[in-house]
């Protein structure tokens with residue numbers, strides 16, 4: 537039979553696992569993991585960092601721009617090397633260093649990144665170690681599942697489901713007035729990007745090369761943007777980017793930079809590929825499909841009028857080239 541203390545611990549562990557698996561967002565999942573570990577094992581210190589391949593490749597470095605919960609200690613180069621060398625199938629490894637006993641765990645992310653979770657304590661009681669290892673194992677398994685559920689398998693970009701969630705959150709925030717910046721000159725934008733004459737690429741070079749073009753295209757778009765910008769594969773050869781808090785001049789510059797980089801890139805076997813882009817400011821549309829619909833209409837205009845160009849829904853409406861969107865309640869087609 538369990539002692540009262542044992543059954544209290546069992547209850548705490550079950551409660552923590554239940555709370556952990558309620559999370560649907562990478563960052564809140566990490567925060568919950570940190571809180572649960574600190575609650576169950578108060579003498580443990582926790583540090584969560586992102587690693588990226590170094591400039592020469594072959595070794596990993598800390599990604600300072602990666603925002604994770606406040607680290608409780610600095611991560612040394614040797615710990616980075618330890619986390620980098622982890623076998624993804626081994627959830628946690630024990631390492632002793634400078635009078636501390638560390639438990640290092642890693643999780644591979646898209647775009648060659650790796651997340652490392654490092655716990656430390658001068659001495660680990662065997663029961664504490666088992667709890668920590670178990671929690672890390674549950675976290676890694678659950679985070680992988682969460683990660684897969686919101687990513688496109690070919691490109692590793694976020695998928696349409698994640699777009700719907702992200703855009704819904706953004707609009708809800710604006711409606712509540714939290715992100716409204718009426719007095720400022722910046723806005724949030726949604727752009728739809730569609731490769732030109734992609735069917736010809738498939739027809740002339742085959743589906744595998746078509747997939748390769750999509751993969752290279754996804755990387756070029758991702759690399760042309762800041763870490764804080766969101767890139768989604770909407771489906772087929774259609775992609776969406778969400779760019780927050782930029783001026784009207786900046787959004788044109790960003791999207792035209794993407795367009796030019798694609799045009800100037802020599803795609804393996806295929807050579808030149810171009811992209812058409814339609815975008816709209818995220819304002820009072822109220823529902824995610826309304827935002828998408830505006831950007832998609834601007835994209836359609838770009839396609840109909842020569843392709844390989846960037847078109848703004850707002851400009852097209854104010855110059856009379858497009859009729860403003862008429863919305864009838866009940867006619868909303870969800871994503």
Ligand SMILES: Nc1nc2c(ncn2[C@@H]2O[C@H](COP(=O)(O)OP(=O)(O)OP(=O)(O)O)[C@@H](O)[C@H]2O)c(=O)[nH]1
Pocket residue numbers: 690730731732733734735736738742743744745746747750771772773839843
């Ligand atoms: N290789 C590959 N092809 C895809 C994928 N998803 C969709 N496609 C193809 O993308 C092509 C899209 O063709 P269309 O919608 O006619 O458009 P397009 O040829 O790009 O012409 P425009 O958009 O008008 O410039 C179709 O041939 C689809 O089969 C995919 O995952 N891999």
